[in-house]
Structure formats: C-alpha cells, structure tokens
Amino acid sequence: MRFRYSKWTPQSMTDEQRLQSLASLFSYLLIQTSGDVEEAIEWLRQLAQEYGILDENLTIEGLIEKLKEMGIIEEAKEILKLTTKGVQRIRQDALREIFTSLRKGGIGYHETPQTGTGIDRLSETKKWTIGDAPTNIDLTSTLTNAFKRGGIEEFTLEEDDLEVYETEHMTSCATVLMLDISHSMILYGEDRITPAKQVALALSELIMQKYPRDYLALVVFGDEAKLMSLSELPFLNVGPYHTNTRAGLQLARDLLRRRKTVNKQIFMVTDGKPSAIFDDSHRLYKNSFGL
Template sequence: MALGFRFSEYVPPQEDKPNFDSLLKIFMQLVTVTSGDVAEALSWLSSLDKQYKLTGDDYGIGDFIEDLKKQGYLDEDPQRQGSFQLSAKSEQGIRKSALEEIFGKLKKSGKGNHATPHTGTGDEATTDRREYRFGDTLEQISMTDSIRNAQINHGLGDFRLTEQDLEVNETEHKSQSSTVLMIDISHSMILYGEDRITPAKKVAMALAELVKQKYPKDTLDVIVFGNDAWQIEIKDLPYLEVGPYHTNTVAGLELAMDILRKRKTANKQIFMITDGKPTCLKEGIHYYKNSFGLDRKVVNKTLNLAAQCRRIKVPITTFMIASDPYLQQFVEEFTKVNNGQAYYSSLKGLGHLVFRDYRRNRKKTF
C-alpha cells in the first residue's frame, strides 16, 4: 500500500466566544505601552477589535469595560468625571502578566530562598546528614540514624551511644539580599523608532513580582535616571515615561548607593538597564551636558563611582540594550573597574538575562 499525504486548507481553531481573560491579557499589554493611560489603551483595543474581530455578537468591548469595573480592575478617576484609572488590582495584574511573559509561571516559595555556601546552625533543615560537631544542639541530632550507627558500630549486645555514632541534620543558611534597579529614562530610550522603555518597564515589574512571590525577605528599590535620579514606587512602574533628558548615570549611582547604605542586609547589588552612554552631570544648580561621544569629564566621574561600589562590595550588573562598539567599550571599562558583570542584549532577551543573573547573584555571599 502506498503511503502519501493529503493536504487541505488550514482553518485556525476558533474560540466558541470571546472571553474576559483573553481580552484582559491584551489590555494589560496595551496599558503598559500607554504608561497607564486607560482611555488610550481601550481606544487601541477597540481598533484591534475592529481589525481582528476580537469580540463577537454576544460579548463586545463595552461588556469587557463593564467587567473591568465590576471585577475591580478600574477605578473612577477623581480628577476627570466619567474617566477611569487603574486600580491596585490592575497594577498587580500588570506585574504578574510581565512576570509570566518574561519568566514563565512561578509557584510561590517559602521565605528567604537564597542559598549561601555556609552550613551549620542555619535557617532550614536539609536532607543531608553529617557527623556531630561541638556546639550542635540536641534538636539537630537525628536520633534514628544515630541509634542505627551505634548498633552497627557496637553490636546489639553492647548497645551504647557515643559521640562518634551521632549524626546531625544539616541546615542551610538562607541569605537576604537588597537590590536597586536603575532604569534609564533618557530620550534615547525612544529614539530611532525603537520602544526600549516598555521592555525595561516589563523587566522591572516582573522582577518586582518575582521578589514578592519567591524572595519575600528581600528588598527591591527602583530608581529612574535622566538629568537627575529619583526613586519611584513599584506601583508606579506601569506609568513610567521617557522624558526629554540626558543620561546622568552618576546621579543614579549616587542615589542607589545612598539607598543601599540604609539596608542592613549583607548582600547588596545594583542592576542598571540603559541604552546609552553617560552624557550629563549636575554641578551645583547647573547641568554639564555633552551628547557627542564619550566626554571624559562625565566618564571619569562615572568610573569613580563604579570603583566606590567595588570598595563597599556592591556589584553592578549592566544590561546594555545597544550594540554600538564604542558604547560596549565604555561598559567593559565600567564593568572592569567595578568587578561587576555586563550583558549586551536584544530587547527580546533582556528579561531572561535579568532573572538569570538575579538568581545566580543571590547564591553568592559578597
């Protein structure tokens, strides 16, 4: 019997009817791109519906908006009658959506989940066993294993329990970590037709949700830097916008160091997402700016701060979303001075690099 193939026209599977969850995923993406502008996001959603027929006769965009209100995703805007703003539930939903998009779905884990190389009297018991050491507590001794050892070592007829028979349940120290995430909001983040700020926001939101779910004892502070640097709340990340700014990396690093000095944890680090070179300094009330090439006055002050971070054992991981060779040369010099790490990433791969490095760094003791 001859074997062959029969071809027919592919008909994509159709949902029986549009549902709230599928539209919500699209809405979460759109409201991130529009920096939290609900009206603009819904306008875009309506345009997409018109073009791609996202809804049907039984469930339209109007129904979806009503469901958003009923389920607590939208609040009335007190400044504009008849308008809506994102609720706290939406802000958390956007962070979860970013986490799932970038890093996949995570199961909630216990607190203090960063392993260190240290063992002994730690925070959590493991399945490992070891010999008794002076200072081990009675609660750490595995009685079943110790009695078995005594029977093997001395025989059933001469049962006695000696120090050499004792086995101890090994425990692990679980470290806490303090991280400052720096996000470049200079004008170059939207230049040349590339939207680099939206992926940066998604990474920040996903990292915040990762810390909340998996490492609840950790701290994560987010700062933005343009001509100046300032701290923002995690709940404000969806609303982050690029400004007509230069790149004052020095101000960002100074603020990050100030924040980390106040943290009592032993493990501290800085993540910096940027697409450009430092181009700005603040001198008193005036700004020194130079967007042409690498200005040594600006670069040297930036490198001095990188060295200061190294001296206080704060590694800096730089995620450069640009491919210019002279910018990579600067980042390599910056990284060498700090003894940190650097990644040159496409926008698509940025999130995976951040999370991979976050988890690896948490396993160190700096």
C-alpha cells in the same frame, strides 16, 4: 451560598482563554499609556476594529465589565482607573535565572550550593552546635552515638552524642532596579520605554512574590536620579532629560550601602551611554553625543 451551573461546552475553555489573552493585551497597553485606563481602552477599541478581536459575544463594553469583575480596573467618579490588583497583573513574568551564584549570607529564599541555616533538610548530618534547631536532630544517629559510648546497660545522653541534619542554606539579597527615563527612550519614534518597563515590572513581581525577605528599591534617572515607590512603576513616563547614569549609580550604591545583606546587586535598564553628569560644583553638564 448559591451556585449557578451551566452546561459545559468545548467553547467554554476557549472563551476563558480569550478573556485572559485580552486582559494581558490590556495590561500591555496600560504600560504604553503609563497607566491611563481610558487611553488604553481607546487603543483596544481601535485594535478591535482593525483586527476583529472582539465580536457580538464580547464587545468592548462587555470586556470593560469583565475587567471590573476581575478587579483589574474600577470606576471612581465616572473615571476608570487601575486597581492594585491591576498593577500586579502587569507584573507577571518571572526572571528567576538572574538569581544564580549567590554567596552565603543572611537567611532568605534563594538557594545556594552551601549548607547552613535553611528550610530544606538534607540527608547529611553534623555534630550539634549552639543555634541548631532541635527539630533537625537526627534521632537515629544520636542514639547510635550514645550506645557506642556507654552501651545499652548504662544509657546516658550527652551533648557530644547529638547529631543534626544539614539544611540547604537560603540567603537573602538586596536589589536596586535602575530605570532610564531620558528622552532617548522614545527618540526617533522608537518605543524603548515600554519593554524597559516590562522588564522592570517582571523583575519586581518576581522578587516580591518569590523572595519576600529581599530588599528591593526603584531608582529612576534622567538629568538626576530619584528614589521612587514600586507602586509608581507602571505610571512612569519619559521626560525631556539626558542620561545621568553616574547619578543613578551613586544613589543605587548609597541605598545598598545601608543594607547589611551580603548579596547586593544593581539592575540597570537603559538604552545607551551617559549624556549628562554633575561636575564638582554640582552643575549639570550635558552632551547629547555622549560623554
């Protein structure tokens, strides 16, 4: 393996920070264009002309090559498209604080105030019971119990002597993320879908990276509700739909009902009240002023 060395200058760090900043801006534009790389680059070109964010040291063509090197975009049949790494780049911010006050349930990676089956060992000990890991045995307390019971001369070890360290219980959680794709998300020229997708992308990234044992599903709802793949999230767009919140909640609850996890939650990202509902005969009733 060969290495190329160059002289370090204070400007070097600035160039890297600038590149990362432009890559983040590009990710934001991709959310607005629903993953259309060509359109996002055109918007970036216009921003560069208006605000001077690019210069002779880093042109738009140079930035495109950098984005390719970073694995964010790739060229296929002379068309630029977003890569899997590029999708992940969009989902970076964390919303860890939403996972609080969880109850004790199946093993996972969420911290809880309770003790139980987990990873982090505590200083407290308890009597050994079936199912406790042998690696958590407190040898000092165990031997002390044995000596107190039988003395040093006739040392024996019995089950009642065993003590194990308590561990901090780590639980799992099932989450359904609901995203409103009705027309009101862009009504009157106000872009509500972009920040909504940003929240959804950030939350999905947090769960997938920090809590890999968790169940996560994406439900989009307009006139009706539909289960979508998480990989489709950056490419979602609004449609000529009303807001059938009830259908979205019904599908989300049905998905959670199938999970055996104790902790279940629904996060709904929407801009307002419901404006559509299916009646008893499954006909769609719409009212733009709300139900």
